[in-house]
Amino acid sequence: MNNLRHLISPLDLSLKEIDKILSLAATIKENPKSYSKKCEGLKLATLFYEPSTRTRLSFETAMLNLGGSIIGFSDAANSSVSKGETVSDTMRIINCFADICAIRHNKEGAALVAASKATIPVINAGDGGHQHPTQTLTDLNTIRSLKGRLSGLKIGFCGDLKFGRTVHSLIHALVRYPDNEFVLISPDELRVPAYIRDDVLIHSGVKFTEVQRLEDSLSDLDILYMTRVQKERFFNEEEYIRLKDRYILDKEKMKLAGPEMLILHPLPRVNEIATEVDDDPRAVYFKQVEYGVYARMALILFLLGKEDTSC
Amino acid sequence: MLNVSGLKDGIVLDHIQAGMSTKIFNYLGLEKLDCQVAMIRNARSSKMGRKDIIKIEGGLDMVDLDVLGYLDHNITINIIKDEKIVEKRCLKLPKRLTNVLKCKNPRCITTDDKGLPHIFFLANEETQTYRCLYCEETASK
Numbered sequence: 001m002n003n004l005r006h007l008i009s010p011l012d013l014s015l016k017e018i019d020k021i022l023s024l025a026a027t028i029k030e031n032p033k034s035y036s037k038k039c040e041g042l043k044l045a046t047l048f049y050e051p052s053t054r055t056r057l058s059f060e061t062a063m064l065n066l067g068g069s070i071i072g073f074s075d076a077a078n079s080s081v082s083k084g085e086t087v088s089d090t091m092r093i094i095n096c097f098a099d100i101c102a103i104r105h106n107k108e109g110a111a112l113v114a115a116s117k118a119t120i121p122v123i124n125a126g127d128g129g130h131q132h133p134t135q136t137l138t139d140l141n142t143i144r145s146l147k148g149r150l151s152g153l154k155i156g157f158c159g160d161l162k163f164g165r166t167v168h169s170l171i172h173a174l175v176r177y178p179d180n181e182f183v184l185i186s187p188d189e190l191r192v193p194a195y196i197r198d199d200v201l202i203h204s205g206v207k208f209t210e211v212q213r214l215e216d217s218l219s220d221l222d223i224l225y226m227t228r229v230q231k232e233r234f235f236n237e238e239e240y241i242r243l244k245d246r247y248i249l250d251k252e253k254m255k256l257a258g259p260e261m262l263i264l265h266p267l268p269r270v271n272e273i274a275t276e277v278d279d280d281p282r283a284v285y286f287k288q289v290e291y292g293v294y295a296r297m298a299l300i301l302f303l304l305g306k307e308d309t310s311c
Numbered sequence: 312m313l314n315v316s317g318l319k320d321g322i323v324l325d326h327i328q329a330g331m332s333t334k335i336f337n338y339l340g341l342e343k344l345d346c347q348v349a350m351i352r353n354a355r356s357s358k359m360g361r362k363d364i365i366k367i368e369g370g371l372d373m374v375d376l377d378v379l380g381y382l383d384h385n386i387t388i389n390i391i392k393d394e395k396i397v398e399k400r401c402l403k404l405p406k407r408l409t410n411v412l413k414c415k416n417p418r419c420i421t422t423d424d425k426g427l428p429h430i431f432f433l434a435n436e437e438t439q440t441y442r443c444l445y446c447e448e449t450a451s452k
Contacts (some may be wrong), residue, residue: 086424109420109445113427128418130446195447199434 039068
């Protein structure tokens with residue numbers, strides 16, 4: 001394939017390309033039927049070494065909506081990994097079977113390794129606590145669709161900002177738009193890693209603050225991005241138990257937020273958002289899932305070079 | 312003044328920070344060379360007060376300049392021919408290091424796939440920060 005493209009980090013896409021993908025996602029949402037045969041005869045391989053519900057099903061739904069087919073595995077135990085096969089070797093095999101591939105792995109950098117051996121487009125569907133660029137496209141699509149813009153926003157990130165790969169990827173993406181401001185709300189142990197604070201936030205000169213109390217920040221946020229403290233990222237269970245319920249967004253706290261503030265969450269949610277908040281019109285985390293399918297449909301078309309072909 | 316015999320053809324790594332020559336010797340794998348290698352520690356220096364020096368018999372291909380640049384880019388390399396300095400080279404921070412450092416992040420793919428090269432890239436020249444290409448973990452010297 002000429003001009004082989006992958007999506008490993010949100011930075012692999014220029015702002016113009018992101019805009020193109022999000023515009024295409026909006027068009028697909030308006031008229032999904034006209035895209036239902038775009039990928040006829042093509043196969044998406046979903047290589048999920050780590051459990052996932054939303055992301056894998058979202059990718060599979062996206063490809064099926066485009067008329068394509070799915071192959072893959074949803075658990076490393078059911079693949080040749082259990083026999084000791086490396087990501088590089090698995091990728092060399094998948095090159096022969098599929099036209100595009102989405103990979104999720106618990107180790108950071110796995111998607112980059114896969115891409116280095118790929119002759120088909122590779123999409124990083126999450127690599128450890130590192131990056132999750134298609135969740136970023138989902139988040140950007142949600143914000144752009146519901147707020148009408150991706151700039152001039154005050155965004156609060158709350159919870160596990162250390163291992164929260166969706167947070168890292170979204171910060172990476174949003175610092176590129178003008179006049180955004182960030183409030184990073186986390187316990188000291190779960191602050192954003194140095195490569196985000198130093199190389200992304202400080203380096204870009206964007207305005208940001210790091211705080212520990214959620215209540216103090218709610219009143220002037222445009223977006224509150226809640227995250228789960230991820231048990232699977234801790235080597236020490238005691239540490240997890242100590243930190244897991246640090247932030248719980250409930251109806252009481254929502255009284256402190258503005259009427260236009262949107263609550264996003266990459267899901268799954270555990271305790272960090274009380275179910276009583278779900279009916280609040282500002283809670284858009286289930287709508288996010290739908291925007292995710294359109295974003296992934298648009299991305300698949302973009303990476304396969306089919307975004308401009310007529311319906 | 313301690314007298315170390317002159318070098319006819321070879322290289323001299325000069326202006327090594329005092330006390331660092333052993334580390335550089337090890338990183339460069341100089342123990343594997345079968346030519347003459349001299350390590351001088353705490354030599355008097357008008358510029359640095361004290362410095363270390365390493366003299367190696369042979370050509371420039373005996374040392375990995377990227378490794379050296381990473382360890383201390385203030386080191387000067389003097390190339391000696393017929394006992395005379397014919398060239399002085401300054402080092403730069405290398406943009407990329409392959410199999411010089413090991414990623415210590417237990418979540419990095421390099422811990423799973425042992426055959427992968429350990430690659431670090433220069434993330435910030437000002438702070439001389441290197442990060443793992445795969446997981447972006449900061450390198451520790």
